[in-house]
Amino acid sequence: MSENNYPGRVTVKRMDNVGIVFEDLDAAVEFFLALGLELEGRTTVEGGWAERIVGLENLKVDIAMVRTPDGHNKLELMSYHSPKAIAGDPEAPVNTLGLRRLLFAVDDIDATLTRLRAHGAELIGEVVQIPGVCRMGYLRGPEGIMIALAEENANG
Numbered sequence: 001m002s003e004n005n006y007p008g009r010v011t012v013k014r015m016d017n018v019g020i021v022f023e024d025l026d027a028a029v030e031f032f033l034a035l036g037l038e039l040e041g042r043t044t045v046e047g048g049w050a051e052r053i054v055g056l057e058n059l060k061v062d063i064a065m066v067r068t069p070d071g072h073n074k075l076e077l078m079s080y081h082s083p084k085a086i087a088g089d090p091e092a093p094v095n096t097l098g099l100r101r102l103l104f105a106v107d108d109i110d111a112t113l114t115r116l117r118a119h120g121a122e123l124i125g126e127v128v129q130i131p132g133v134c135r136m137g138y139l140r141g142p143e144g145i146m147i148a149l150a151e152e153n154a155n156g
Contacts, residue, residue, distance in 0.1 A: 017065070017074035018102065020145065025079035027142045029064045031119045032075060035104060035112065035147070037066040040074065058082045068104075075102075090144020094124075101138065101146035109135050109151040116141065 022028040033039060046060040060081040067074045079085070094100055106112045109127055120142060127137035127149075135151045 015073075017076045018099075019076040019078060021078050021080065021085050022143050022145075023079060023085060024142065025062050025064060025077060027119070028077045028079075028145075029066065031116065031121070031141050032066045032077070034115045034119050036106070037068055037075065040065040040067050056083055088144075090140075092144070094138065094146065101148050103148040103150060106149050106151055109137060109149050112149055113137070113139065116147075121147075 020028070029039065029042075042062070042064045044060065044062050047058075050061070051057060051059045062079045062081070064077045065074055066077060089096070092100075113121070113123065113127070116139065121139045124138040124140060124146070127135055129135050132153065134153060136148060138146060138148050141147050
């Protein structure tokens with residue numbers, strides 16, 4: 001559909017962050033710091049306005065905000081004290097419905113994998129050269145989160 005099919009529509013200004021729920025927030029933060037993201041801050045949110053926004057009663061959640069070094073993208077990492085988080089399938093394959101993975105461009109995929117393996121990351125398949133594009137691989141991090149890493153070719 002063309003843009004003209006939605007006259008006068010309000011457009012998105014930007015995407016501010018992606019929220020991810022973990023049981024072990026500290027392990028998640030360490031994983032993303034090892035990946036190269038930067039910790040912006042941590043806080044605990046409970047009750048009041050937060051309960052009304054998310055539609056949960058007796059809400060208490062720890063939050064850590066991490067950002068990419070370029071400052072353009074953020075992840076909101078969360079761990080719920082109450083109500084307790086509902087477990088998903090940490091082994092769900094890439095063709096499972098829903099949000100499946102986050103992709104990060106890295107300068108050295110091999111060095112990044114080595115750092116992340118020290119934080120429990122496991123390669124899902126192989127690191128493969130996509131001809132003329134990049135080297136790419138998928139891995140699982142804390143609690144089964146799926147991450148893709150891409151190292152751009154030196155020639156573009």
